[in-house]
Amino acid sequence: MQQPTISHTTSYTEHPPERHRLVRKLQSITRLTAEEREAILDLPMTVRSYVRGQDIVRDGDRPSECCLILAGFAFRYKLLPDGRRQIMAFHTPGDMPDLQSLHLQVTDHGVAAMMPTQAAFISHKKMQVLTGRFPGLLHAFWRDTLIDAAIVREWLVGNGRRDAHERIAHLICEMLLRFKGVGLAPSDTFNLPATQADIADALGLSNVHVNRVLQDFRRDGLITWTNYTVSVLKWDELQVRGTFDATYLHQVHKAAA
Secondary structure, three states: OEOOOOOOEEEEOOOOHHHHHHHHHHHHHOOOOHHHHHHHHOOOEEEEEEOOOEEEEOOOOOOOEEEEEEEOOEEEEEEOOOOOEEEEEEEOOOOOOOHHHHOOOOOOOEEEEOOOEEEEEEEHHHHHHHHHHOHHHHHHHHHHHHHHHHHHHHHHHHHHHOOHHHHHHHHHHHHHHHHHHOOOOHHHEEEOOOOHHHHHHHHOOOHHHHHHHHHHHHHOOOEEEEOOEEEEOOHHHHHHHOOOOHHHHOOOOOOOO
16 A cells, blocks of 8 residues: 655644544443543554555554544555455544454554544553553453454455445445444434445445446435435435344444533
8 A cells, every 4th residue: 555654643642532532432332431431531642644545554564552543534454466455344533443453463454544544553551551450441442342353244244145235235324323433423424435446345346336336326315425425315225225234333322422
């Protein structure tokens, strides 16, 4: 992937609004105490900015810190030797796409920005101290990792067995709920900065096939998708089209206000 110069690096000790996305994300899947929320907000973080296509985490890295998407959008991917790309996950603000690096020494995939993106980096040592002090947060991060694996399983089923209309409808349903979980989908509208080629690489389809399915969904009044802004107009029907069951997201609580 493209490797331009990082535009800036900042160390945060205050509580910028974006940092609350992690609290929102965790509160959508488990319960946090006031002390646990404050401990997350107090974590020392180094913030870096990335442009579209720039690697945040590189395949083969030996990281000493975890990253948190603060603002923007990212994707997990793997490249074959001939350059073909498989996108394996999309990551919204509030996601920690390399949380597994706490226990796995070598990264076996890349994470890249899909739009101008800010990512915060938290040292493994600080994460270990945090989860040692707060067993509830250890549970929360472990639960988040398990849900990440559940999403991968659902994508595997979709790419192996669902048709093109089902795959794309399912993806839109998933992303709407995940953006809602971090408070970024007012009126069932969210920003998904993925090109048709990105969608194709995520769902194992051709660009032409993606284009045709999106045209069908617009014609049927299920969605609008303009300049990366997606609005779901008929949620129930879209769920049926995508054979979508939200159980695998395990969103047990509404996001914090």
